[in-house]
Amino acid sequence: MEILIEDHQMLLNSATGYLAKKQSVAAFRALRDGDEPLGYDATAYRQMADLGWMGLVLPEEYGGSDFGYRAAGLIAEQMGRNLTAMPFVSTAILSATILREIGGDMLTEWGMKIAMGECVVALAIDEGAKHRPGQIKTQAVRDGDGYLLSGDKSFIADGMGADRLIVSAMLEGELTLFWLDPLEACFGTSCCDIAPQKLLDHRNYASFYIKNCRLNENTLIAKGEVAEKALAKALCAGRAVVAAEQLGMAKECAARTVEYLNTRKQFGVLIGVFQTLQHRMAHLYCEIEQTSSLVAQALNAIDENAEECEKLSRAAKAKVAKLGKLATEEAVQMHGGIGMTDELDLGLFMKRDRVLTEFLGDAACHIEWLLREQKI
Amino acid sequence: MDLSFSAEEEAFRGEVQAFLKEKLRPELSAKMKLGGAPSKAEMEEWHALLNERGWLANHWPKEYGGAGWTPVKKFIFELESELAFAPRIVPFGVSMLAPVLIKYGSDAQKKHWLPRILDGSDWWCQGYSEPGAGSDLASLKTSAVREGDHYIVNGQKAWTTMAQHADMIFCLVRTSKEGKRQEGISFLLIDMKTAGIDVKPVITIEGGHEVNEVFFTDVKVPIENLVGEENKGWTYAKYLLTYERTNIAGIGGSIALLGHLKQAARKRKKHGKPLLDEPYFAARVARVEIALENMKTTNLRVLADVAAGGAPGAESSLLKIKGTVIYQELTSLMRRAMGAYAAPYFPEAADEGFNGQVGPDEALHAAEDYFNHRKLSIFGGSNEIQRNIVSKMMLGL
């Protein structure tokens, strides 16, 4: 049902081919079982950059391809289908979008590095169990020509081993973004430390606390309205691209379930002949198609810089949370006992889905925003 | 009984509450409250305390060491135990095998096995399902061939809960390939230590180990371990499936979990206000609370029917479907209430002295509990199969 422009179709084809071969669910499982501390394969990260995926939303003069967010969503969807673990959303979407919005020397220097797959940049905004980017407790104060930073951040995707962290804080009552080099921050001392957070999806997450950590003048990359705008755009992009990833996961769970209904026999027949299961799969199919439309619409709106991109990205993230739950629960249920096992991949999808639902805000968070801001 | 308990039943409820207060270790109930699974030692400890009081085999006739309780009393006991976060009685020996032995076993079998269930000498597991025989149990293939005074058993059982702890397994095996599939099945008791038995762990999605695969290669089983008659095992298995299923909805567990959820959601703040005051969340909690209250009345109606001499037939399917859906929704809400605090993965959280948690205590097992309880709608006859039973038995479709 998808109608794609030629460039997107080519990109999609290369993504399906590459991921199936190099970054399938089996590759993720190997990472998990090997307890790989980074949570991803650094060599594959470079390959992904060679394919041009890290620079999809960066302008051409900074090493990117400027293919845009819809294209990035197509890649994310395939990553979802394969449970590919890569610092794609953290670096190529969230951080790259912030750099792009800010522009200037930062973009010149770091845009290129991101596009080349030479660095990982993680966004540190969350401070507790729920995503509340607008309620930040982390504080910065001026200290001579620099700043002193204090606060806690948690659930930082790809935060361990990241080359840089973009940290949100309040300075003089205004939202401010700092560009933190973990090697220069005082991590490891008694007042500041960074530690891995092991989540259900076995990816790379970090949390840190920091107290009066001294930062140089040039670590402040945006403040006030500039910071607000850059973060808002990045979050729109992040929500829509994560929604695409979750959509891919839902599609994969549905596809695997259809296949199972066509192979598993009980009572002498394929279980797929039972109408109750057929109708539920049909319902899931409809939900997947509806969600696909919404995700595509949100991604297009971001590409077009349309005003409704915030509304649409939130709606998409909320909708996909429901879809992901439905798809993974139905998949497990229709597989019966085998669906409950770690050996089958469905549990991996289910756990990743729940983590992504919380990441960048759950359905309630976005529905509430829609009710409040849109006066529905 | 009407839809309320008699004075005598209310007095009995007080007795149960007093027992729980006196005997249930607070550390154990605290662990259960947070969704932790009891260890084998803790289950044994609880069984021993119940047995001492004569309440372990509460529904067995008195002559076999049971308490001879009515279904209503049994219901009250289970409800109160769940409300107090006591471990459940492990059903395999006490509630699944024993009723079959009592009805169909030989005197020698009853004399030998029943006391051993009571005093905990034998832990039993249930060997029904196979990789190819789940919902369609009658298609099972594990075979038992008579050779002299033994059966030689070959095949594989799947999803065997607690086989890793079990001393004995009761199995459905194929003793004949003639006639209807149901008519070639026998009910065998097998010692897990017999040569040729291999138990392989199966890890479930939340990372736990409660189910296993059990392989049988030329396993010698003495013929005195056959229960009842050869090729009549299906009848016995079916008897077991309709026996005492009046608490299958697990109302007590759901009421307890709802209370726990509300407490946790009152403590957690959203925009400075208790999460429980947030309309979107509160509506979901209210919906499940209404369903649960409703379910309780339905359960009491079924009990009243049984007390008046009816047998719980397809009503137990209704209880199972509704009860499991409610419990699953509660675990889902608990996980949602904890947000990302429910996302950390700590397989070691069940270990003594674990202190690596993030967020409040309630978050510790919230995710694990949710993932693990996906099983409720799959095992014990999946909810789809239960709906088939309702369609056929209650609606004649």
Ligand SMILES: Cc1cc2nc3c(=O)[nH]c(=O)nc-3n(C[C@H](O)[C@H](O)[C@H](O)COP(=O)(O)OP(=O)(O)OC[C@H]3O[C@@H](n4cnc5c(N)ncnc54)[C@H](O)[C@@H]3O)c2cc1C
């Ligand atoms: C955690 C856990 C513990 C268990 N413990 C034990 C144990 O101790 N001992 C034991 O013997 N077994 C045990 N089981 C096995 C359990 O009873 C089976 O998993 C269950 O009967 C389903 O069988 P299956 O897994 O083969 O699924 P299948 O029968 O293959 O079913 C797959 C899907 O098809 C659906 N389906 C099948 N037939 C129909 C139909 N006619 N109409 C509509 N839908 C249908 C099912 O509902 C399910 O959704 C356990 C299972 C689990 C998950």
